[in-house]
Amino acid sequence: MRTFESVFVVGAGTMGSGIAQVCAQAGLKVHLHDTNEGAVQKALEQIAWSVGKLADKGRLSEGKETILGRIREAQDFSACAEAEVAMEAVFERLDVKREIFRTFNEECRPETLFASNTSAIPITDLAAVTDRPENVLGLHFFNPAPMMNVVEVVAGVATAPETMQQGEDFVRAIGKEPIRVESDIPGFLLNRINLVSYIEAVRMVEQGIGTILDIDKGVKLAFGRRMGPFETGDMVGLDVSYGALMAIYEESKDPRFYPPQLLRRMVKAGRLGRKTGQGWYVYEKDGTPKKSG
Numbered sequence: 001m002r003t004f005e006s007v008f009v010v011g012a013g014t015m016g017s018g019i020a021q022v023c024a025q026a027g028l029k030v031h032l033h034d035t036n037e038g039a040v041q042k043a044l045e046q047i048a049w050s051v052g053k054l055a056d057k058g059r060l061s062e063g064k065e066t067i068l069g070r071i072r073e074a075q076d077f078s079a080c081a082e083a084e085v086a087m088e089a090v091f092e093r094l095d096v097k098r099e100i101f102r103t104f105n106e107e108c109r110p111e112t113l114f115a116s117n118t119s120a121i122p123i124t125d126l127a128a129v130t131d132r133p134e135n136v137l138g139l140h141f142f143n144p145a146p147m148m149n150v151v152e153v154v155a156g157v158a159t160a161p162e163t164m165q166q167g168e169d170f171v172r173a174i175g176k177e178p179i180r181v182e183s184d185i186p187g188f189l190l191n192r193i194n195l196v197s198y199i200e201a202v203r204m205v206e207q208g209i210g211t212i213l214d215i216d217k218g219v220k221l222a223f224g225r226r227m228g229p230f231e232t233g234d235m236v237g238l239d240v241s242y243g244a245l246m247a248i249y250e251e252s253k254d255p256r257f258y259p260p261q262l263l264r265r266m267v268k269a270g271r272l273g274r275k276t277g278q279g280w281y282v283y284e285k286d287g288t289p290k291k292s293g
C-alpha cells in the first residue's frame with residue numbers, strides 16, 4: 001500500500017481549503033496555491049476557524065496549531081516536486097484546469113498522482129495534456145470536505161489500475177471512504193443523482209408548485225437528509241451547479257440535465273448562494289439564513 005506524506009493543492013476556494021484541511025488533519029504536509037491574491041490567506045483563516053471548532057468539540061487527536069502548521073502557502077509550483085499527490089480544485093473550466101495539468105506535468109516527479117476535484121469535466125480531457133495519463137485520476141470530494149466522508153475515485157480512459165488503487169489508498173489515508181467510478185462520465189455517480197433531483201426541485205418552484213421552504217423542509221423530514229436541495233444548492237454555489245449541469249448537458253445532450261431558466265437567471269444576477277450572501281436564501285453576515293430569496 002502506498003503511503004503519503006505531502007500533497008500540493010491548487011485552488012484555495014471552498015473545496016481546495018477543505019481538502020487542505022482534511023489532509024493536514026490526517027498528518028500530511030500541504031502546499032496550497034492560488035492565483036488570486038489573498039485567497040490562501042482567507043482559506044487559512046477559514047481552516048483555522050474550522051479546526052478550532054473541531055478541537056473545541058474534542059474531535060481531534062492533535063492540537064490546532066500542529067495541524068495548521070502543516071499547511072503552507074505556495075507562491076508557485078516548485079513544491080510540487082515533493083508531493084505524492086498534486087491536486088487541483090480551481091474553477092470548473094477545462095482551459096484553466098488543463099493549464100494546471102500541463103504545469104503538474106513539468107514540475108512533478110514521474111510517480112506523482114495528478115488528481116482533479118472536478119465535478120463534471122472528463123478526467124480523460126485533463127490527462128490528455130500530460131505525458132503520463134496513466135497517473136491521472138479524479139478525486140471528487142463533497143462539500144464541506146472536512147465533514148463529508150465519501151470521495152469518488154474516478155478513472156479516465158488511460159488511468160492505470162495501480163493509480164486507482166493508490167487513489168483509494170490516499171482517500172483512506174486521509175480518513176475518508178472511497179467509492180470507485182470506472183468511467184469518467186460527467187457528474188460521475190453521485191452528482192448525477194443529486195443534480196437531477198435539485199433541478200426538479202427548482203422547476204417545481206419555477207412552476208409555482210411548491211415553495212423553497214416547503215421543499216427543503218419536506219426533503220429533510222421525508223428523506224432523513226440534513227439539508228434540503230436549496231440549502232445544499234446555496235452551500236455548493238449556484239454557479240458551480242450550473243457549470244456542472246452544462247458540462248453534463250453539453251457532453252450528453254440529455255435534456256434532463258439542462259439548467260432550468262430560474263437557475264440560469266439567478267446565476268446571471270450574481271445570486272450564487274452563501275458565498276455572495278444571497279442565493280435561494282438571503283444570508284446574514286454570520287451566515288444565518290434570513291429568509292427565502
Ligand code: NAD
Nearest residue numbers: 011012013014015034035036089090091092118119143236
Ligand atoms: P471556488 O470558486 O470556491 O474556488 C476556486 C479557486 O480556484 C479560487 O480561489 C480561484 O482563485 C482559484 N483559481 C482559479 N484559477 C486558478 C489558477 N489558474 N491557478 C490557481 N488558482 C486558481 O470553487 P470551488 O467551489 O472550490 O470548486 C472548485 C472545484 O471543485 C470545481 O472544479 C468544482 O466543480 C469542484 N467541486 C465543487 C464542489 C462544491 O460544492 N463547491 C463540490 C465538489 C467539487
